[in-house]
Amino acid sequence: MAAQVVLQPSPPSLGPRKTHHHHRLGTFHALESCSTMSELKQFHSQIIRLGLSSDNDAIGRVLKFCAISEFGDLNYALQLFDRIPQPDAFIYNTIIRGQLQTQSTRTCILLYTQMLCRSVLPNKFTFPSVIRACCIEDSIEEGKQVHAHVLKLGFWKDEFSQNNLIHMYVNSYCLDDARRVFDKMPRRDVISWTTLISGYSRWGLVDDACKVFEMMPERNSISWNAMIAAYVQSSRFQEAFSLFNQMRAEKVELDKFAAASMLAACTGLGALEQGEWIHRHVEKSGIELDTKLATTIIDMYCKCGCLEKAYEVFSGLSHQGLSSWNCMIGGLAMHGQGEAALKLFKEMENEKVAPDDITLVNVLNACAHAGLVQEGRHYFDHVTKTYEIEPKMEHFGCMVDLLGRAGLLDEARKLIDEMPMSPDAGVLGALLGACKIHGNIDLGEQVGKRVIELEPQNSGRYILLANLYASVGRWDDVANVRTLMNDRGVNKAPGxxxxxxxxxxxxxxxxxxxxxxxxxxxxxxxxxxxxxxxxxxxxxxxxxxxxxxxxxxxxxxxxxxxxxxxxxxxxxxxxxxxxxxxxxxxxxxxxxxxxxxxxxxxxxxxxxxxxxxxxxxxxxxxxxxxxx
Incomplete structure (x- = not known):
């Protein structure tokens, strides 16, 4: 009798699975060090060979590199996303973040809607990006719906979502809604406080911003700067100085943002000594002198009447960006050094720095303040044609000012008539000022009445017309202008x-x-x-x-x-x-x-x-x- 062989089930083979697991981990580890799209595509092909193309964890890692890394490719990420059978919250969050980085904010909102339709539950990482997209898109109604989801899904304690909601509401001038979110937060961080402070100040409610600032349990340099910036932006420079002195008394470190705000306050008040102290502090403390801060320092010296120091800072920059060139040219123009401003502009062109709208304004102002009529005509034509800059209202205003100051009133009026847009109060005001200088009463009266109707609350317009009448003894007309001011509740700004x-x-x-x-x-x-x-x-x-x-x-x-x-x-x-x-x-x-x-x-x-x-x-x- 033949012996019967009983076949026992073989034990599970650990080898291949272990090897598969090692391959998977090795691929993921290599993916973390990936630095180019060509490398990424190699790892993506390995993931496909390992049979992980439907694995959200594996594909999510590839998608993250493509969508949000500086070396990625969003189009590749979108093609990959379209092939994922059942994307999870991580994948949606990643692709939404990628779209947000490219300012495709409407797409972010549509992706969030698609996510809900496919019954993918959002998490706390979803909401900040979607709320930010609603904010940038100015889609406040959609933003309010997202806010409802935040509350419904229990994320009302998440600071990131709440801070973004505050930002969205202040951006849309829904300040009461922003305050309600802020007041209901169980825990507020410095971003919560500074977002609300900046929001109030942005809309001119500086006193409300100050009340919030005073309520802060702890302040750091960010919150101090937010409040100082609020005062500076509202031209309340004395209060900015007072707060700055308080900040120094409390030994808060001055960073580049607070330095920039205080330099702007020094500029507003003409406080050269304080500006010099801040400049010295920036140099001694090693604060990074980026382009923005350097330009602010140059601007402060120019507008505090110290051109030599401004030029010294400008010349000492390792890289002179467009803003620093503009600032220095504008400073020379403001001081009546028209020829020096034009010389610097030529240097700028030699350095192959292309001018912009602001450069042209500064160059034309330099010509206007120095009476360089021929040069002004030349540069208006040269800059607009060579650099394809479409002349804007302010450029025509500069030309009218240039021609008007020189007594070329007919040419100034002809330029206004030929402008491609209707002249605003600034352009007409320049002509009115020229009429006052050169005693052209008839034209001045016509222009003055138009300017007053364009800017009925600007006291300077009334005063200029009244001065024009007074210069020829038309006292009844002076009285009529004064009466019109009183009837409209317009008060003359005191000197x-x-x-x-x-x-x-x-x-x-x-x-x-x-x-x-x-x-x-x-x-x-x-x-x-x-x-x-x-x-x-x-x-x-x-x-x-x-x-x-x-x-x-x-x-x-x-x-x-x-x-x-x-x-x-x-x-x-x-x-x-x-x-x-x-x-x-x-x-x-x-x-x-x-x-x-x-x-x-x-x-x-x-x-x-x-x-x-x-x-x-x-x-x-x-x-x-x-x-x-």
Whole structure:
């Protein structure tokens, strides 16, 4: 009898599976070090050979590299995504992030909708990208629906989602909704606080931003900078300085963002000493001097009246970007150094740096402030044609200003008539100013009425037209303009001048007596004016709008804000020291004449920054050569 062989089931083979597992891990590990798409495609082919093309874990890793890495290829990722039979939340999150990085925000929202339709449950990593897409797309209604999903699925505790919701709501001016999200957060991080602070300040609610800032349990440099930036953006420079001093007292480290904000505040106030201190601190502390910060420093020196330092910083840059070229050219233009500005522009062209809209504005302003009419015509034509820059409203405004200042009113009016767009108040205002300078009453009256209708709340437009009427004694028309201002509730901005001494900025209002040393300052003004009378000073009363006696007209002129600031400077600086002043309005002819004589009699350089340019008074002369 033959022996019966009983076949026992063989034990499971561990070899192939173990090898398969090793291959899988090895492929994944190699994928982590992948740095090019060609390498990625090799690993992708290995995954297919291993039979893992439907494995979401494996394919998700390939997709992540393609969709969101700097070496990836989103189109390859999209083709791969379309072939995945059952994508999970990770895969959807990855492809949504990839689309968000390319600003395909509408696609992000559609992918999220598709995800829900395929019953793929979102997780906490889904919502930040989708909410951000709704924010960029300004799709507030879709954003509110996503917000409902966040609450329904229990992610109301997730800080990332909540912070993005706050950002979305403030971006769409839904500040009450943003505040509700903020108030209901169980835990807030610094991003929560600063997003709300920045949101309030963006819409001009700086006091609300300040209240939130005061509530913060702990503040870091980011939150301090957010609040300082809020004040600076609202031109509340004194409050920015106060907060900055508080920040320094609390030993908070000054970073490049706070430095940039405070340099902008120094620029706004003309606070050169404070600006120099911040610049020195940036150099000593090793703060990265990127293009933006370098340009802010150059701008501060230019607008605080220190061109030499501005050019020193500009020349010392290892790389001069377009913004730094623009800033330096604009600074030279503002100081009336038109030829130097044009020379620098030629250097910029030689360096093969292509100009933009801002460059053209600065070049034309340089020509306008220096009376370089022929050059202005040339560069307007040269830049627009050579660099294919379509002239915009501001460029036509510069040309009208250039031609108008030079007395070429007919050419300026012809240019306005031939513009491809309707002139705005800026363009017409430039022509109105030229009519005032050159005494063209008929044209000035026509233009002045149009400008007032375009900007009914701009007090400067009314004042310019009233000055035009006053210059020829049309007092009834002056009174009518004043009545129109009153009826519309338009108030004339008072003249205001600022001077920085020992790091402290003092502000003077025309005729104001709120300064603690007002009595002493007014006595100094009287002494100052008495001294320059002997040098030929006669008050220029043409700009005073009231039909009154000459003696009465003189009195308001004596106490214009820059005269008060100059007197304060003379009282508090050593002989020979430069006096630097910033003014919110254009310097009047009387103050301009007086400042020239003060610089001569008291042997001082007086640098005045008015609303549109700088005046350097020295030895009885002004850098503008009386052309402003």
């Amino acid at each position: 205001c001048s600022m001077i920085e001494l020992d790091g402290v900025v003092s502000e003077f209002i025309a005729g104001g007596r709120s300064h603690p040393r007002a009595k002493e300052i007014y006595l100094k003004v009287d002494e100052m004016l008495q001294c320059i009378r002997s040098a030929g000073y006669v008050p220029d009363t043409d700009g005073v709008l009231h039909d009154i006696d000459e003696e009465e007209k003189e009195n308001p002129l004596y106490y214009h804000s820059e005269k008060l600031a100059i007197a304060y400077g003379l009282l508090n600086t050593s002989p020979g020291a430069t006096i630097r002043i910033s003014k919110n309005l254009r310097v009047c002819r009387d103050c301009h004449h007086a400042s020239k004589l003060i610089s001569k009699v008291f042997d001082r350089e007086i640098v005045v920054r008015d609303r549109s340019r700088f005046h350097h008074f020295r030895g009885g002369e002004c850098s503008c050569k009386d052309y402003w």
